[in-house]
Amino acid sequence: MTIDISQFHQVFFEESFEGLEIMESGLLNMDPGEVDAEEINAIFRAAHSIKGGSATFGFNDIAAFTHIMETLLDEMRDGRRQVTDKALEVLLRSVDVLREMLTASNGSGGLDEGLVKGQLQELEAVLNDRSDEPASGSDSDAGAVSTAREVIGWHLVFRPLPRMMQTGNDPLRILRELASLGDMEVEGDISLLPVFAQFDPEECYLSWNIHLKAGVDRLQIDEVFDWVEDECDLAVIPLYADARELIAAGEPAKDIIADLPSTMTVAEEPNRPDRRKNSDRRKADRRVEQRRASAAPASSSIRVDITKIDALINMVGELVITQSMLSMLSGNFHMGQVDRLRDGLAQLERHTREMQESVMQIRMLPISFTFSRFPRLVHDLSTQMGKKIELRMSGENTEVDKTVIEKIGDPLVHLVRNSLDHGIEMPDQRVAAGKPETGVVELNAFHNGGSIVIEIRDDGKGLDSDRIRRKAIEKGLIEESAKMSDQQLHELIFQPGFSTADKVNDLSGRGVGMDVVRRNINELGGNIEIESESGRGSAIIIRLPLTLAILDGQIISVGDEIYIVPLISIIESLQVRPDGINLVAGRGEVFKLRDEYLPVVRLHEVFGIEGNRAQDLKDGLLVVVEGDGRRCGILVDDLIGQQQVVIKSLEANYGRVEGVSGATILGDGSVALILDIPGIMRLTNQLPELQLVKRTA
Amino acid sequence: MASILAVDDSASMRQMVAFTLKGAGHQVIEASDGVEALQYARRQGVNLVITDVNMPNMDGISLIKALRSLPSYKFTPLLMLTTESSPEKKQQGKAAGATGWIVKPFNPEQLLNTINKVLG
Numbered sequence: 001m002t003i004d005i006s007q008f009h010q011v012f013f014e015e016s017f018e019g020l021e022i023m024e025s026g027l028l029n030m031d032p033g034e035v036d037a038e039e040i041n042a043i044f045r046a047a048h049s050i051k052g053g054s055a056t057f058g059f060n061d062i063a064a065f066t067h068i069m070e071t072l073l074d075e076m077r078d079g080r081r082q083v084t085d086k087a088l089e090v091l092l093r094s095v096d097v098l099r100e101m102l103t104a105s106n107g108s109g110g111l112d113e114g115l116v117k118g119q120l121q122e123l124e125a126v127l128n129d130r131s132d133e134p135a136s137g138s139d140s141d142a143g144a145v146s147t148a149r150e151v152i153g154w155h156l157v158f159r160p161l162p163r164m165m166q167t168g169n170d171p172l173r174i175l176r177e178l179a180s181l182g183d184m185e186v187e188g189d190i191s192l193l194p195v196f197a198q199f200d201p202e203e204c205y206l207s208w209n210i211h212l213k214a215g216v217d218r219l220q221i222d223e224v225f226d227w228v229e230d231e232c233d234l235a236v237i238p239l240y241a242d243a244r245e246l247i248a249a250g251e252p253a254k255d256i257i258a259d260l261p262s263t264m265t266v267a268e269e270p271n272r273p274d275r276r277k278n279s280d281r282r283k284a285d286r287r288v289e290q291r292r293a294s295a296a297p298a299s300s301s302i303r304v305d306i307t308k309i310d311a312l313i314n315m316v317g318e319l320v321i322t323q324s325m326l327s328m329l330s331g332n333f334h335m336g337q338v339d340r341l342r343d344g345l346a347q348l349e350r351h352t353r354e355m356q357e358s359v360m361q362i363r364m365l366p367i368s369f370t371f372s373r374f375p376r377l378v379h380d381l382s383t384q385m386g387k388k389i390e391l392r393m394s395g396e397n398t399e400v401d402k403t404v405i406e407k408i409g410d411p412l413v414h415l416v417r418n419s420l421d422h423g424i425e426m427p428d429q430r431v432a433a434g435k436p437e438t439g440v441v442e443l444n445a446f447h448n449g450g451s452i453v454i455e456i457r458d459d460g461k462g463l464d465s466d467r468i469r470r471k472a473i474e475k476g477l478i479e480e481s482a483k484m485s486d487q488q489l490h491e492l493i494f495q496p497g498f499s500t501a502d503k504v505n506d507l508s509g510r511g512v513g514m515d516v517v518r519r520n521i522n523e524l525g526g527n528i529e530i531e532s533e534s535g536r537g538s539a540i541i542i543r544l545p546l547t548l549a550i551l552d553g554q555i556i557s558v559g560d561e562i563y564i565v566p567l568i569s570i571i572e573s574l575q576v577r578p579d580g581i582n583l584v585a586g587r588g589e590v591f592k593l594r595d596e597y598l599p600v601v602r603l604h605e606v607f608g609i610e611g612n613r614a615q616d617l618k619d620g621l622l623v624v625v626e627g628d629g630r631r632c633g634i635l636v637d638d639l640i641g642q643q644q645v646v647i648k649s650l651e652a653n654y655g656r657v658e659g660v661s662g663a664t665i666l667g668d669g670s671v672a673l674i675l676d677i678p679g680i681m682r683l684t685n686q687l688p689e690l691q692l693v694k695r696t697a
Numbered sequence: 698m699a700s701i702l703a704v705d706d707s708a709s710m711r712q713m714v715a716f717t718l719k720g721a722g723h724q725v726i727e728a729s730d731g732v733e734a735l736q737y738a739r740r741q742g743v744n745l746v747i748t749d750v751n752m753p754n755m756d757g758i759s760l761i762k763a764l765r766s767l768p769s770y771k772f773t774p775l776l777m778l779t780t781e782s783s784p785e786k787k788q789q790g791k792a793a794g795a796t797g798w799i800v801k802p803f804n805p806e807q808l809l810n811t812i813n814k815v816l817g
Contacts, residue, residue, distance in 0.1 A: 003717055003805035012709035048751045049707045052780060055802035056710065063802070167765075168774040168796035170817070177814055202771070227797030230788075 005057055012053045013106045014303060017099070019046035021372050024095050028375050032085045035076065040083075044073040050098070062101050065116065068123045069094050090126050092376070094119055151215045153239040159189075159207035164231040166202060175208065177224045182214025207233075302402060308361050315355040322347050360550065361399075367445045367454070368396035369405050374416060374443060381420050388427050388438040389420060395445035400452050404524055404544055408454070411517040415456045415540050416441065418514075423460030423538055433535065435459065451526070451568060452546060457539040463532040465489045471498065490530045494518045522678050525551065525566065525661070527627070543568070551647055553664070553674065555640040556623065558603045559612035563636075564645055564664060564674040571624045571631065573639060578617050591633060593624060601684050602635045606659060613637045627677035634680070647674065659683045699744035699816050700724040704734040704760065705778065706752040714747060717805040718812065731755025735763050738770065745815060746775045747799070750786055758786070758793045765794030774815045778803075 026043040030036065047070045054062035069091060075081035097119040104111035156178075160171050178184060187209040194205065212221075221236055326344045329337060371393050382389040400408075424430075424439035431437055442457040468489050472478045477495055492498060496515040521528045526544035545551060545568055553564035554573075580591050581600065589600040600622065604612040613619055622633035645664035650657060650673075661676035701723050705711040708729075715725040726743065728734035730752045738746065746764060750757035757777050764770045774796040779786050787798055799811055 003720065005713060005805060008709045008713045008716075011712055012707075015708055042753070045706070045751050045753060048780075049710075052749075052778075052801045053707055053709050055780075056713065056804075058802075165772060167791065167794050168772055168815075173814055173817055176817070227791075230791055 009057055009106075012057050013102060016050045016053060016102050019050050020095055020099050020102070022046045024092065024376055025372065027088055027092050027095065028379055030083060030088060032083050032088060035079065035083055037077075040073065040077045044070065044077050047073055059101075059105050061116070062098065062105065065094070065098060065101065065120060065123075068120065068127060069098070072123065072127050087126050090119075090122050094123055150241045151238045152241050153214060154210075154212040154216070154221060155235075155237045155239055156210040156212065156221070157207070157233070157235040158210060158225075159192075159233040160204040160228070161231050161233070162200075162203035162205065164204050164228060167228075167231060169228050169231065171204060171206065171208075174224055174228065175210075178210060178212060178221075181216045181220055181224075182212055184213060185211040187211075302362070302365075304362050308358065312355070312358045312362070315351060315358050319348075319351045319355060322351055356550070363402045364399035365402055365405050366397045367400050367405065367452075370409050370412060371396050371443055371445070373409070373413070377413065377416060378420065378441065381417065385420065386426065387420065387424055389424055390438050390440050391443065392440060393443045398445040398447060398452060400445075400544065401546070404452075407520060407524055408542075408544075411520045411542075412443075412454070412456070414517055416443070419456055419458040419460065419538070419540075423458040423462075425461050429461075433461075447546075448543075452544045454542040454544070455539055456542075457537065459537040462534040462536055462538050463490050463493070463530070464534065468492055486532075490532055493530070494528070522627070525568070527569070550644055551674070552642065553645045554623070554642050555666075555672070556603075556636040557638045557640055558607070558636050559609045561607070561609055562640070562666065562670065562672040563603070564672050565623060565625065565634070566661075566674065566677070567642065569625045569627055569677045571626055573621055573623045576617055576622050576633075581617060591622070593633070596631070598624065599632045599684070600635055601632050601680060603680075604635075606680060606683055625677045627681055630681060632681060632684075634675075645672075645674070698722050698724060700726065700742075701812070702726045702728060702734055702738060702743045702746045702748075704728045704731065704746065704748035704752070704757065706730055706749060710749065710778070713805065714808065717808050720805075721809055721812070723812075731757065731760035731763070734760055738764055739767070742769055742773075744773065745812065746770075746773065747778065747812075748775070749778045750783075750790070758789050758795075761790060761795045762793040776811070776815065 023043045023046045026039050026046075030039055047066050051063050051066035051070055054060070054066060072081070072087065072091065076083050076087070081087075097116055100109070101111060101116060103109050158171075158174070164171065175186060189207045189209060190205070192205045192207060193199075199205075218236070218238070225232070225234055322344060326341075326348065329341055329344060333341070374393070375391055378389055378391040419441050424441065425433065425435075427437045430439060440459050442455065444453075444455040444457070446453055465486050469478075469484070472489070472492050472495075473480050475498065477492060477498065478484065494514045494517075496513065498513060498515070518528050521542055521544070524544055526542060528543075529541045530538065531541065532538040545566075551564075552567040554567055554570055556563050556565055574593075576591050582590050582592070582597070584590050584597070590597040591600055592598075600617070603609070617635065620635050620637050621639060622635055623639070624631060624633050643666075645666075647662045648664055650660060650663050653663075657673075659676055659679040659682075660673045661679070662674045663671050664674060666672050701718050703711055703714045703718070703725055704727075705714065706729050711727050711729070715727055718725045726737055726741075728737055731748070732754045734746070734748065735755065737743075746760075748757040748760050755763075761775050761777065764773070764775055775794065777786075777790045777795050777798045778801055779790070779798045780801045790798060796815065797811075799808060
């Protein structure tokens with residue numbers, strides 16, 4: 001039977017990455033000189049599991065690397081080695097390298113061999129950093145020299161200790177195994193049987209003289225007795241070709257071994273080196289296997305809490321019951337049963353909704369998957385920058401869509417780095433400003449309404465409005481005379497190419513600007529805002545939809561077309577009087593909403609729809625929407641209703657269309673497009689002439 | 698067909714063991730640590746136990762010791778999964794009453810061979 005073990009690779013990688021998280025957070029929690037037994041045990045176990053798994057599944061480099069980490073951890077665990085800052089740092093870095101090795105083996109990304117080698121050397125340096133201990137002699141079996149005599153068989157005296165059977169070992173099994181090596185003669189020895197009254201059925205009183213007529217490897221015999229080495233007296237005597245006559249003469253073997261000690265110790269056989277050769281060969285085989293395995297594309301899988309699956313199965317059961325009830329009803333339906341039909345349909349609707357929710361639940365993962373990397377990040381960066389920073393996290397168990405987990409990581413890292421780099425001041429500056437020496441960065445996640453909010457707050461120096469203003473003028477983003485509120489100025493940092501960092505350093509300003517962060521968030525259907533107070537700190541607030549597969553939408557109509565506007569981007573809907581509209585050079589039509597002038601976007605113009613009712617503003621409705629931190633009013637014919645819609649990808653089925661984020665199927669079977677508000681704003685900005693022409697027409 | 702209790706905190710190892718043994722027609726019960734395994738074993742007899750050594754809550758050695766002290770497990774084969782690097786673990790395991798060990802890394806064929814020998 002051959003079993004393809006690559007089918008377990010995915011699970012192995014998943015649990016290994018989880019193991020790395022455990023190791024990392026454990027190492028971060030450890031104090032030098034102080035060993036928390038439980039903590040270090042958990043780290044050790046994680047390393048041990050990764051080692052065992054990687055060796056089993058053929059990732060030998062990973063196994064070898066982890067082995068050294070494990071040895072180090074083992075010594076720390078037993079108190080044989082001091083937990084030092086240096087050792088912790090090296091272990092932490094090794095965790096990083098290990099992560100890269102795993103990622104590379106998983107088929108995503110290459111591996112910097114030099115990095116691995118360097119880290120191995122560092123680990124070994126730490127491991128060998130003990131002058132009083134001699135380097136452990138590795139192979140002591142080098143001296144065995146063959147005396148080229150041909151072995152033609154073995155004579156064994158096998159005497160189990162009385163307790164052998166109590167470890168679950170059966171002498172019969174051992175005899176059977178020996179028999180599989182070749183022909184043999186077995187002679188039972190009952191001389192040790194006690195008198196019947198003293199007979200204990202749980203003990204073994206028999207022993208055997210065995211003549212194995214096969215010139216097998218000594219190793220093969222050792223293997224048979226491997227488990228019972230300490231539970232039997234065993235003598236193994238090689239029989240050489242030139243000693244044939246001895247056997248033939250029926251010389252009792254007992255005499256030969258009479259002077260042997262009762263426990264098994266027989267001269268080393270010249271076969272030892274073979275073992276290493278074998279294992280080398282095995283290693284080479286595995287390396288090939290590994291290469292094959294890493295060439296396979298990594299499939300994405302999801303680990304789901306069993307209770308969620310149970311809930312889903314439960315729900316399906318309910319649904320089936322409802323369905324069978326309805327089909328029974330339809331069998332001979334008469335009008336008297338309308339009420340029952342209505343009840344049944346209501347039930348069907350309820351179950352469908354519940355099932356939809358449970359299915360959505362399966363995609364949800366706690367945001368701790370993303371948050372967990374930050375303690376390490378903050379630890380490393382604050383040490384590097386010489387700042388004192390405390391990271392506080394809340395709401396790690398808030399569940400978000402799996403896609404969000406995958407895509408929110410990098411933007412969050414960028415934002416946290418920004419807070420550390422630009423937000424939190426150096427300790428002396430903080431003291432001078434009357435603040436505690438240690439800065440605080442908070443990462444919060446929580447549900448709010450139908451969305452998930454992720455906040456990054458710091459108590460640093462806040463955004464410098466004057467500097468942003470100067471920079472924006474310098475870059476030509478705003479006019480020198482422009483009057484802008486602080487909030488509007490802060491919004492400017494999301495503009496492409498805007499960076500106030502005076503010098504580009506390692507931490508931020510690596511070409512990834514806030515505009516990219518905003519774009520990433522927008523791609524997830526969310527939005528990002530900034531609140532900042534000079535000298536008091538900043539807060540970045542990210543709002544994301546609960547799930548990416550379903551969206552709360554407002555159905556609108558323009559002419560014969562139906563569109564969906566994501567509810568999350570709608571601020572309000574209103575009817576405007578024509579005299580509330582102003583024409584502004586370069587910006588087209590604007591209307592005044594409270595203290596703000598907002599551009600008007602006529603949807604029928606954007607999408608070229610004819611036959612719409614609202615040619616004139618007074619005939620239609622303005623839906624005030626927000627996207628990319630900007631607002632505008634979208635002119636539509638009518639608001640039809642609100643509904644949860646399932647998002648179908650337009651790109652997968654047709655192609656990307658600017659201004660449209662996807663499509664959905666409505667209750668009557670027709671297709672409606674979902675508007676991408678930031679996209680529509682970009683679209684209208686690119687066509688100022690068009691607006692101008694239409695306006696004068 | 699034998700009923701086999703497979704104990705490992707690593708899901709991939711457990712799955713591999715279970716998959717292999719099930720493929721050979723055995724009934725496999727999975728447990729993720731010693732506590733879980735002991736709970737099951739107390740309730741229900743099994744013909745063979747295969748356990749990892751390093752596990753949270755209750756490690757493999759303690760599990761073997763606990764099982765061996767149960768009258769119904771006095772002669773049951775109890776195997777541990779161990780790494781080549783730990784001869785002392787083998788000794789501890791034996792002292793606790795382990796029947797034997799399977800050295801990691803192993804492949805499914807090696808596992809089956811060993812199991813077949815033990816089960817006779």
